[in-house]
Amino acid sequence: MTEPVAAEVGRDFIRDIIQADLDQGKYREIVTRFPPEPNGYLHIGHAKAIALNFGIAQEFPGRCHLRFDDTNPVKEEQEYIDSIQADVRWLGFDWGKNLFFASDYFDRLYEWAEQLIRDGLAYVDDQTQEEIRTSRGTLTEPGKNSPFRDRSVEENLDLFRRMKAGEFPNGARVLRAKIDMAAGNINLRDPVLYRILHAHHPRTGTKWHIYPSYDYAHGQSDAIEGITHSICTLEFEDHRPLYDWFIEKLPVPSQPHQYEFARLNLTYTLLSKRVLTQLVRDGHVAGWDDPRMPTMAGMRRRGVPPAALREFVKRIGVAKANSVVDVGMLEFCIREELNRTSQRRMGVLRPLKVVIENYPEGQTEELEAINHPDDPNAGTRKITFGRELYIEQDDFMENPPKKFFRLSPGNEVRLRYAYFVKCTGVIKNDKGEVVELRCTYDPATKGGNAPDGRKVKATMHWLPAAASVPAEIRIYNQLFSNPSPDASNFAADLNPNSLEILSDARIEASVAESNSTEPMQFERQGYFVRDKDSIPGKPVFSRTIGLRDTFAKEVAKGVMHT
Numbered sequence: 001m002t003e004p005v006a007a008e009v010g011r012d013f014i015r016d017i018i019q020a021d022l023d024q025g026k027y028r029e030i031v032t033r034f035p036p037e038p039n040g041y042l043h044i045g046h047a048k049a050i051a052l053n054f055g056i057a058q059e060f061p062g063r064c065h066l067r068f069d070d071t072n073p074v075k076e077e078q079e080y081i082d083s084i085q086a087d088v089r090w091l092g093f094d095w096g097k098n099l100f101f102a103s104d105y106f107d108r109l110y111e112w113a114e115q116l117i118r119d120g121l122a123y124v125d126d127q128t129q130e131e132i133r134t135s136r137g138t139l140t141e142p143g144k145n146s147p148f149r150d151r152s153v154e155e156n157l158d159l160f161r162r163m164k165a166g167e168f169p170n171g172a173r174v175l176r177a178k179i180d181m182a183a184g185n186i187n188l189r190d191p192v193l194y195r196i197l198h199a200h201h202p203r204t205g206t207k208w209h210i211y212p213s214y215d216y217a218h219g220q221s222d223a224i225e226g227i228t229h230s231i232c233t234l235e236f237e238d239h240r241p242l243y244d245w246f247i248e249k250l251p252v253p254s255q256p257h258q259y260e261f262a263r264l265n266l267t268y269t270l271l272s273k274r275v276l277t278q279l280v281r282d283g284h285v286a287g288w289d290d291p292r293m294p295t296m297a298g299m300r301r302r303g304v305p306p307a308a309l310r311e312f313v314k315r316i317g318v319a320k321a322n323s324v325v326d327v328g329m330l331e332f333c334i335r336e337e338l339n340r341t342s343q344r345r346m347g348v349l350r351p352l353k354v355v356i357e358n359y360p361e362g363q364t365e366e367l368e369a370i371n372h373p374d375d376p377n378a379g380t381r382k383i384t385f386g387r388e389l390y391i392e393q394d395d396f397m398e399n400p401p402k403k404f405f406r407l408s409p410g411n412e413v414r415l416r417y418a419y420f421v422k423c424t425g426v427i428k429n430d431k432g433e434v435v436e437l438r439c440t441y442d443p444a445t446k447g448g449n450a451p452d453g454r455k456v457k458a459t460m461h462w463l464p465a466a467a468s469v470p471a472e473i474r475i476y477n478q479l480f481s482n483p484s485p486d487a488s489n490f491a492a493d494l495n496p497n498s499l500e501i502l503s504d505a506r507i508e509a510s511v512a513e514s515n516s517t518e519p520m521q522f523e524r525q526g527y528f529v530r531d532k533d534s535i536p537g538k539p540v541f542s543r544t545i546g547l548r549d550t551f552a553k554e555v556a557k558g559v560m561h562t
Contacts, residue, residue, distance in 0.1 A: 012318035
């Protein structure tokens with residue numbers, strides 16, 4: 001089990017409220033909860049909620065529950081329950097013994113629903129879903145009472161018990177709260193408490209034929225668990241009067257209070273669960289953990305460090321007003337963390353062969369390379385140097401412009417950790433494409449320094465032809481090319497260049513042989529991580545992020561738009 005991360009105390013309006021409640025002696029212990037619905041994978045927006053709720057439990061005397069609000073068996077699966085627990089632990093938090101499910105409380109919720117009926121505060125409605133929707137009214141017009149609103153307590157109890165027994169088909173009847181069809185807040189216009197649903201539940205099986213609504217189950221679950229501060233996002237602000245109505249009318253063991261904060265919105269990103277589900281179902285991505293997805297599973301597979309997400313959430317803070325955060329801030333946090341923690345290796349993504357003609361055939365030597373320039377304790381490693389090498393295609397130009405300082409005919413450059421080399425010849429194929437370079441090296445420049453003091457303007461990475469390993473490299477960019485993608489027509493904003501697969505890349509042999517899932521920096525290229533699609537003899541590496549942001553420049557040029 002993952003060790004909890006150390007609390008990082010910050011100040012925001014929710015923490016100020018909690019501190020004031022403690023100062024006034026309202027609570028001995030603060031109890032929060034993270035209450036996901038198990039109908040999909042968690043995304044980066046949930047990371048903000050997780051860090052807030054679990055962070056508060058660490059910073060103040062308290063605990064945080066992980067509770068699954070599993071009230072809709074049609075959309076819920078064990079796969080999602082398992083993935084959510086894995087994501088919370090990966091982010092660095094743990095609920096200990098405090099794992100709960102709304103389904104744990106189904107019996108008590110049912111008893112309380114009967115109590116509402118006996119108190120004249122709930123009734124069984126035979127209207128269709130469409131009739132109920134139409135009769136609710138609008139923001140400017142009141143709703144209309146259901147023709148079944150004045151049923152007797154006895155009739156309502158009888159019908160509700162028969163609903164529970166499975167006597168009626170799906171959609172035939174619902175149980176509604178009797179509040180006020182003329183209320184200014186539409187959520188108070190006789191909301192649905194139970195609907196008939198003959199479906200197998202992941203935890204309760206076929207025991208139940210009726211299931212509580214989210215609004216009904218959520219607040220009562222909070223009360224049963226003794227939650228002191230029910231923290232949710234702003235879209236639930238209009239639901240708070242209903243949350244409070246249930247707490248007031250029912251014999252709940254505690255009275256939690258709901259507080260709302262601004263949800264996370266990112267440029268070039270959609271966090272709608274509907275959109276994410278459709279991306280998966282329509283095959284726009286390879287699954288919930290596709291590295292282009294803003295899910296935590298996708299980010300984990302892409303090599304994003306959980307510490308970077310925690311730092312990002314800390315930097316954006318907790319506010320009352322919705323806003324959009326530039327994705328560049330997230331990328332900065334990722335680069336900052338990876339630069340600090342990732343060991344350096346060399347990878348050539350688009351290889352161009354180089355033959356050093358004055359290097360003896362059949363000879364090789366071991367050169368020393370550092371693993372991290374800012375961490376002496378990271379040590380060094382050996383790289384084999386020989387007559388035949390690979391460099392990046394982009395590091396050579398046959399007819400370079402004035403400010404191109406890398407390899408070109410007659411120009412001298414430094415090979416990282418190795419020697420000065422000079423291009424003396426170019427070999428092309430039948431199409432006129434450069435396929436091989438002929439070079440010479442200066443044996444006196446071993447280690448990359450010239451004893452005569454001459455300087456070169458470029459240092460290039462490279463790999464030995466014989467002692468490197470072929471690999472597939474996957475280059476990921478933003479999934480959407482529009483900074484504000486349209487959720488109603490998201491397919492139109494998909495970035496056609498969100499994934500580029502390089503099948504002929506080369507990497508250091510030690511990288512290929514290692515099964516480490518820790519990200520590393522391929523020098524001058526970016527940060528990469530071994531992908532789960534790797535098989536023996538065919539390693540696959542995904543780019544977590546580049547060394548600098550080139551995406552915004554490409555968008556500005558129109559490269560990313562269809």
